[in-house]
Amino acid sequence: MEKPSLDKNLTTWKRKLYIIIYGTSTKLGRLFDIVLLVLIVLSIILVMLESVASYNIKYHDQFYFAEWVITIFFSIEYILRIISINKPTKYIFSFYGIVDLLSTIPSYIIFFVGGSNMFLAVRALRLLRVFRILKVTRYIGESQKLISALKNSRAKISIFLFAVVIICIITGTLMYLVEGPENGFTNIPLSIYWAIVTLTTVGFGDIHPLTPLGRFIASFIMIIGYGVIAVPTGIVGAEMSKDMSKADEIKPFICPNCGEKEHKPSSEFCHNCGKKLNEN
Amino acid sequence: MEKPSLDKNLTTWKRKLYIIIYGTSTKLGRLFDIVLLVLIVLSIILVMLESVASYNIKYHDQFYFAEWVITIFFSIEYILRIISINKPTKYIFSFYGIVDLLSTIPSYIIFFVGGSNMFLAVRALRLLRVFRILKVTRYIGESQKLISALKNSRAKISIFLFAVVIICIITGTLMYLVEGPENGFTNIPLSIYWAIVTLTTVGFGDIHPLTPLGRFIASFIMIIGYGVIAVPTGIVGAEMSKDMSKADEIKPFICPNCGEKEHKPSSEFCHNCGKKLNEN
Amino acid sequence: MEKPSLDKNLTTWKRKLYIIIYGTSTKLGRLFDIVLLVLIVLSIILVMLESVASYNIKYHDQFYFAEWVITIFFSIEYILRIISINKPTKYIFSFYGIVDLLSTIPSYIIFFVGGSNMFLAVRALRLLRVFRILKVTRYIGESQKLISALKNSRAKISIFLFAVVIICIITGTLMYLVEGPENGFTNIPLSIYWAIVTLTTVGFGDIHPLTPLGRFIASFIMIIGYGVIAVPTGIVGAEMSKDMSKADEIKPFICPNCGEKEHKPSSEFCHNCGKKLNEN
């Protein structure tokens, strides 16, 4: 979610609210963020525990109560977020806006339609709040470097994964021919699923080859998967190595003539304008 | 498939056809490629869905119709490819030429011999069309770098995988001795298959050691496999690191004044003597 | 455990004892360490063997005897450690102090309360001695480099693992919705456990998707897990590469003539101006 720019025409209380809810520079703003994070984590734990049948029977009332407390808080948060910015649609139709709305609605539907008629589909919507955990990532500084390294090697990794998928389609089809439905490879999509499970070295074992030829092909896939995992690793590793050495080797001493900032530490003259550099 | 060189002696319509089918520079040529790609993907999806028994019963007629549409298109494509080049044998006996032919024939055989007498072996030929997906790779530029990095480290990776196979043969034989047929290690090839499943960290679990000594040896193999995966990764990673730093950081243009050879590609002045560089 | 500083006010025999127990510079000190290490390893093997039911019945008396020998030795060691330093609380409340105490007590409790009433919880305490194996790590020099490399990339790896956990929470919840209790995904925590098992490419196979959609999502997770393992590898690899090249190739001694700073440690003359270098 992009932080909507502070609108100068907002009334004073709206501005204050905006600073608290969307900002992190004031004490109250930080407090709001911390309370929100705690509640997000709590609401996710609540959803998890509710899914455990034995807990749900035992602590049904407590869960019901906690659910309402969280629902009300998130409803208030949703309303405050809307009224504190000038262009509410920007928030409403953002990823988090939709998640916030959809994961809050079910409790109200269940309340008005009646608990006994609670539809599974409506209930499932509540699980959307698990996506709110992504809000936590905003608060972690270091993650930017990782994301940028991943972004830089995104093209190469995509191609690699695409190649993996093609290998899996071909070997999956081959295994369907070799093993056939009588050995568990009931159809081609399932065989491709098996090839993915095998190439990625997960190996559930729910399906596995039974004929000698099938096992030979499987050995082949596994060894390829084992050798080929080196490729994405090499890509990201090289990317990170480059980033690190860049950060390390290029010491930012600025050319007094042209302002060029990136010089190799061994340079005596600016490579941009040819002026002599005074190393610090 | 190598792109056959454009023959000057072709008649005009043949040349036009050639440019459309084998080329990618004209609008029609690109359209032809896109339509072909879509049909390849569709034909593969069709083959996959047909292999699902429940779908095949339900949508038999639709599948039959789609099959014929695709067969006719690929037949026309095959004929056009042959008549538009001067040396058709070059295409016919290329990998894609054989795949294109073999995967198109079955539909005709089934039609003339009769649907009820459809042999499995003939039907299986149709699955060859899955190899056509490799044509897609032609259109991805970035993949060249990956392939070149893999090619450069091919020798080392082959040796590594060869070493893996030798370790698996030895440990597989050992496990056959230790565990024996009564614990599922019924023969040496199967034990070697198990060793490959284990060393590559796939671990299906269809066969697993049951004696303490067998488990001890298995632990040994697993830890080796876990530690040794570093080797191909290191190879490819080092190879890529080298490629990247070569491509990115140093273009070899020599300073005409001091002879310094390593300059950043963006440098306009030599960082060693301050002389203006004439980039080539 | 930090090595408590040698206190000058200790009586002579206390000082001698201190040097033997906490030091490694004297012959007796090294002997003490070796005997201790052997006994730690033996006590761990003993605990392991005792847990095997068939061995425990067969060799019950020998185990009982060995248990007491080890208990008495560790008790003496514990007492000596306390009386040989001035501030015993520093040792007593250190990690190893607590482990040493808790893992020695059970034998006495069992002896005084009676063997037949031996509580499982008390017995379990004895297993704490397995943590004593960590003392062994103190004696391995090379491990420092590894630990420092890990420490340097700790922040990045933590974020990476945090991201992995978030992905697992989201996909686990998704799989609970898609597969549901009837396919083994009985509740959300279990589904998250499955997602972790799958993403980390372990793949036990106790739970696995059975619906086509579930298998599709699973394929997605597996391919992500397979591609994403590159990230921590890249981080540590880059970190180590940096450490190695730093340590190996460039010792910073500056040429007194031209100021060139990067010389190979074996160089005797500056490679930039040819002046003799005075290595420090």
Add this chain to the structure above:
Amino acid sequence: MEKPSLDKNLTTWKRKLYIIIYGTSTKLGRLFDIVLLVLIVLSIILVMLESVASYNIKYHDQFYFAEWVITIFFSIEYILRIISINKPTKYIFSFYGIVDLLSTIPSYIIFFVGGSNMFLAVRALRLLRVFRILKVTRYIGESQKLISALKNSRAKISIFLFAVVIICIITGTLMYLVEGPENGFTNIPLSIYWAIVTLTTVGFGDIHPLTPLGRFIASFIMIIGYGVIAVPTGIVGAEMSKDMSKADEIKPFICPNCGEKEHKPSSEFCHNCGKKLNEN
């Protein structure tokens, strides 16, 4: 096996034999090696096929015949190897000498004692010939680099694997406590085996946690294993990167004054004697 040095006092035919058997520079020497390699591979395939019960019944006579052909050839090879060198004990007590002898004996024992009384232990000796496959590695040049890279990082990898074993001992003991014999974790060694299976991401699934706490600890181990695999990869990768950049960057132009061979490409003066370098 070290190549025994050519002894000048050998009679002429012994020298010729020596050159053929131990050398690879003559035509006959290479032919001998190729025949030997083929026979080693054939003998291993034979042992594998014999272990498959159905093949053994069907082709018993053929296997028996092939076995004798191979046994006789390897016997002759063994005798020739002994008589062609001056110090036969050097070969006899080398690794391959023992393997060659032990794997040839069983056939004779079975022949003289009688086929029906064939002891399993004697038969098992024949499987030793699988180690002969290691002879193949001698012929691969590239493998030296890999082995040297592994050797250089041997110390670090050993410590890493030692750390893995310690983690497995601790978590295995923990899981024994948490899950206990009733959930398949029947004793501590088995639990440690499970921890190894899990940490190395193999995951057979023969044993897996069933309690929530056990699953939580398992998740922890898996995520550690997934994150920690980066360490050996980083070690080997960094080692290889170093090797490669060494090979690449240090261009062998020899100092005309002192003969020092390794100079950085940017050096203008020899770092060993201070003489001006004439770059080629």
